[in-house]
Structures are given as structure tokens and as C-alpha cells.
Amino acid sequence: MLEQINQVAFAVILVIIVYIILRILFPENNQDTSNNNESVTSPDTEQKIKDLEIQCQRLREELKQQSQQLQSDFQNETFTQLQTLLSNYPTVKKMALAKPDLPAKNLISLFTSLDNLITSWGYTAIGETWEQVNYNPQLHQADSDDIQEGELVYIRFIGYQNSDKILYAAKVSRTLPPGFDNN
Structure with missing residues (x-):
């Protein structure tokens, strides 16, 4: 589809260039100064311009x-x-509100369609949740201004990239969330 758009755009540009060239080659000119300076263009040229x-x-x-x-x-x-995720989300939300003790692991399979979409777009994750990494300001967004490049940090929320383009930097912190350890 993108190739078709490029072809159409090229054709539009080509038509505009031809139009400009025709205007330059066949400008409206004065046939005779005694004819009250009326412009005269050949009918053939006028038709070509209208066609273009x-x-x-x-x-x-x-x-x-x-x-x-x-x-x-x-x-x-x-x-x-995303149809499966979108269809099940309202029900899951209701269930989570009605039964707060519902195990989250029962909900993980709903996100398979989201994982598949991200993969089909060629996006890759920047790190894994709670992974300890060296801070890289190109890939990570620190929760504190005093974190230095190369310092060990934990990924709190993963980021995404497409080839070398960072779409969303991973959010990092010096510590894990309260109640979680590295084991």
C-alpha cells in the first residue's frame, strides 16, 4: 500500500512539474500591441493545460x-x-472490582494478543520488569535526577524500541517496589 501511495505522490509531482514547464514554454504573450494587449494562447496548449x-x-x-x-x-x-483483549477487558475489570482477591495469573493469558501485536509491528522491549541493568540515559528514564550513567538500577516499567528508534524509554529506579526483592 505504501508503494502505491509513493507512486501516486510521484505522479502528482510529475504532473505539477509538467504543468510548470508548459507554463514556461508557452507563456501567455502579446500578439500585437495594437490589440489592447490581449493575451493569446494556442487552443492546443490551453487544452493540454486543462487536461493536466x-x-x-x-x-x-x-x-x-x-x-x-x-x-x-x-x-x-x-x-x-486486539479483539480478544478488548472483548474481555470490561468483564475482567468488573471481576477484579467484585473479587479483589482474584489471582492475577488468571488474567495474563488475555494479554497474548497485545504481545502478538507488538511482535508483528517489529517492536522490541527495552529490558524486563525488575531486571537489574546499568543505567543508560538513551534507553532509560530515571525516577531520580541524581542517577548516573552506568549505575545499577532496576527496570520498573519496560520501554519499547523499533530497530534503533526509542519509542518509549524504560522507567528505572535504584530500588524495587516495596515488598519485592530480587529473588
Whole structure:
């Protein structure tokens, strides 16, 4: 789909360039100063210009429609991949409020669709929850301004990256949450 958009964009740019070239090669000129300075352009040139303008408008509309279709396809694909999670979330929320002692491990399988989506997009996690790592300000967001690069910290919340681009830095701290230890 992206290739089609690039092709349409290229075609639009090409039409605009041709239009500009035609305007330069066939400017409106004065036929005779005695004719009250009326501009004269050949009918053939005028028709070519009108045809190019129509084609340019058609290509703009195609590009707009393709953009809307891509957005719709993206939303539908994402919804399909998250459908299980989205369908079960309201029930799980009600259950958690009604039964606060419900074991969280019973809910973990609901997040499989979210894991699959992240994997299909090619995103990778930055660290693992509660993993001890050396602080790297490029990958981590510290909970304290005095944490120094290379200092040992714990990942409180993982981050995500796509290749070398950091989408969301992992949140780190010097300590684990109260009640949790490294064992």
C-alpha cells in the first residue's frame, strides 16, 4: 500500500512539474500591441493545460482516498489483533472490582494478543520488569535526577524500541517496589 501511495505522490509531482514547464514554454504573450494587449494562447496548449489540471486533481483525490483506506485498514487490522483483549477487558475489570482477591495469573493469558501485536509491528522491549541493568540515559528514564550513567538500577516499567528508534524509554529506579526483592 505504501508503494502505491509513493507512486501516486510521484505522479502528482510529475504532473505539477509538467504543468510548470508548459507554463514556461508557452507563456501567455502579446500578439500585437495594437490589440489592447490581449493575451493569446494556442487552443492546443490551453487544452493540454486543462487536461493536466484535471489529471492533477484526479491524482490528488486518489491519494486522499488511498490515505483514508490505509488508515481504515490499519485500524481494522489492529482491532482484529486486539479483539480478544478488548472483548474481555470490561468483564475482567468488573471481576477484579467484585473479587479483589482474584489471582492475577488468571488474567495474563488475555494479554497474548497485545504481545502478538507488538511482535508483528517489529517492536522490541527495552529490558524486563525488575531486571537489574546499568543505567543508560538513551534507553532509560530515571525516577531520580541524581542517577548516573552506568549505575545499577532496576527496570520498573519496560520501554519499547523499533530497530534503533526509542519509542518509549524504560522507567528505572535504584530500588524495587516495596515488598519485592530480587529473588
